[in-house]
Amino acid sequence: MTNRRKMIAGNWKMNGTHKLVATMVNTLAENTTDQADIVLFPPYVYLSDMIHQAKNTSIAVGAQNCAVHLQGAYTGEVSATMLEEMGCRYVIVGHSERRALYGETNELVAQKVAAVMSCQLTPVLCIGETAAQREAGETMTVLQDQLAVVLNRSEGTTILSKMVIAYEPVWAIGTGKTATPELAQETHSQIRQFLAQYSPVIAEQVILLYGGSVKADNAAALSSMPDIDGFLVGGASLDPTQFLLICQAAIKGR
Ligand code: PEP
Numbered sequence: 001m002t003n004r005r006k007m008i009a010g011n012w013k014m015n016g017t018h019k020l021v022a023t024m025v026n027t028l029a030e031n032t033t034d035q036a037d038i039v040l041f042p043p044y045v046y047l048s049d050m051i052h053q054a055k056n057t058s059i060a061v062g063a064q065n066c067a068v069h070l071q072g073a074y075t076g077e078v079s080a081t082m083l084e085e086m087g088c089r090y091v092i093v094g095h096s097e098r099r100a101l102y103g104e105t106n107e108l109v110a111q112k113v114a115a116v117m118s119c120q121l122t123p124v125l126c127i128g129e130t131a132a133q134r135e136a137g138e139t140m141t142v143l144q145d146q147l148a149v150v151l152n153r154s155e156g157t158t159i160l161s162k163m164v165i166a167y168e169p170v171w172a173i174g175t176g177k178t179a180t181p182e183l184a185q186e187t188h189s190q191i192r193q194f195l196a197q198y199s200p201v202i203a204e205q206v207i208l209l210y211g212g213s214v215k216a217d218n219a220a221a222l223s224s225m226p227d228i229d230g231f232l233v234g235g236a237s238l239d240p241t242q243f244l245l246i247c248q249a250a251i252k253g254r
Contacts (some may be wrong), residue, residue: 004010004204004205004206004207004229005036005037005207005229006036006037006159006161006223006229006230006250006251006253007036007037007038007039007164007207007209007229007230007231008036008037008038008039008230008231008233008243008246008247008250009038009039009040009041009062009090009092009124009164009166009209009230009231009232009233009237010038010039010040010041010212010233010237010238010243011041011064011092011095011096011233011234011237012025012040012042012046012064012237012238013043013064013234014043015043015238016042016043016046016203016238018046018049018153020238020240021042021046021049021050021053022053023240024040024240024243025040025050025053025054025057025059025238026053027241027243027244028057028059028240028243028247029054029057029058029059029240031248032058032243032244032248032251033058034246034253035251036169036174036230036247036250036251037060037230038057038058038059038060038247039060039061039062039089039090039124040054040059040061040062040237041058041061041063041064041090041092042061042064042193043064044063044064044078047063047083047086047088048086049062049099051088060089060090061075061087061088061089061090061139062083062088062089062091062092062121062122062124063078063083063088063090063091063092064091064095065078065093065095065098065112066079066080066083066091066093066112066115066116067080067115068080068108068111068112068115069078069115069242070115070118070119072115072168077213079115080115080116080119081119083119083121084119084120087102088121089121089122090121090122090123090124091112091121091122091123091124092123092124092126092232093109093112093113093116093123093124093125093126094106094109094112094113094125094126094127094146095126095129095168096126096168096170096173097173100170103121106145106146106149106150107149107177109125109149109150110129110148110149110150110153111125113125113150113159113163114153114159117159117162117163120164122163122164123162123163123164124164124165124166124209124232125146125147125150125163125164125165125166126166126168126211126232127142127143127146127147127165127166127167128142128143128167128168128169128170128173128211128212129142129143129166129169129170129192130142130170130171131170131171133170134171137186139150140187140190140194141177143167143187143191143194145153147165147191147194147195147230149194150163152199155204156198157198157199160195160198160199160202160203160206161199161202161205161206163206164207164209165191165206165207165208165209166208166209166210167184167187167188167208167209167210167211168210168211168212169187169212171212172211172212172213172230173211173212173213173234174213174214174234174235175213176214177212177213177214178213178214178215178218178222179210179212181221181222181224181225181228182225184210184225184228185225185226185227185228188208188210188225188227188228189226189227190229191208192204192206192208192227196248207229207230208227208228208229209221209228209229209230209231209232210222210228210230210231210232211231211232211233211234213235214231214232214233214236214246215236215242215246216236216242216245216246216249219231219245219246219249219250219253220249220252220253222253223249223250223252223253223254224253224254225253225254226254228253228254230250231246231250233246
């Protein structure tokens with residue numbers, strides 16, 4: 001029996017309004033307790049408002065990305081140092097949209113993880129294979145490569161002990177095609193086995209989220225799986241009622 005704490009994370013991507021910030025925080029604060037870690041990732045411009053609204057609740061706030069550098073002449077970028085100063089606790093790193101649309105490589109992602117950790121923030125590292133990679137039987141090679149670049153450094157086990165990993169098959173993100181609970185469990189278990197090469201003890205403690213078209217009606221079955229510790233939710237995290245139902249299903253599951 002595992003004692004890993006559940007986490008439910010909502011990635012708003014480039015969506016949301018100040019009104020939604022208030023509605024979402026109020027809905028979650030009124031209907032959840034601190035039985036799980038609930039983290040919201042709005043766009044940068046709403047972070048300050050959300051941190052303010054979530055004060056005195058158990059809801060944490062994070063950013064969807066950050067710069068690889070901590071300061072300097074990088075127009076348009078936002079650093080982990082700034083996110084820490086404003087009260088963020090988490091940063092998503094390596095989301096598949098950033099890998100695919102903005103050319104983020106495994107090496108850049110690893111550098112961003114290091115930047116995030118140098119600021120006492122928790123990275124939520126996203127990994128996942130495309131449909132073609134899964135069909136070609138390359139899933140674990142892809143996932144292992146994405147993880148190894150982050151972990152194959154002298155401080156690898158410290159990084160592992162402090163980060164959250166989100167397994168998000170690219171073919172399931174925003175497509176309505178969720179991985180079956182069995183397929184997600186099998187992949188999570190293989191990821192945990194790979195992590196055990198760095199430290200069997202830490203591998204058992206790492207929070208492994210599933211992401212990819214999680215909705216209120218599939219959250220319960222997914223969260224009953226032994227290696228699924230919660231969710232990274234995109235589209236459904238923009239609807240307070242649906243996101244609350246996902247949080248409740250995740251808390252109840254397993
Ligand atoms: C995501 O953006 O991380 C995600 C999983 O999106 P969706 O839930 O919409 O598939």
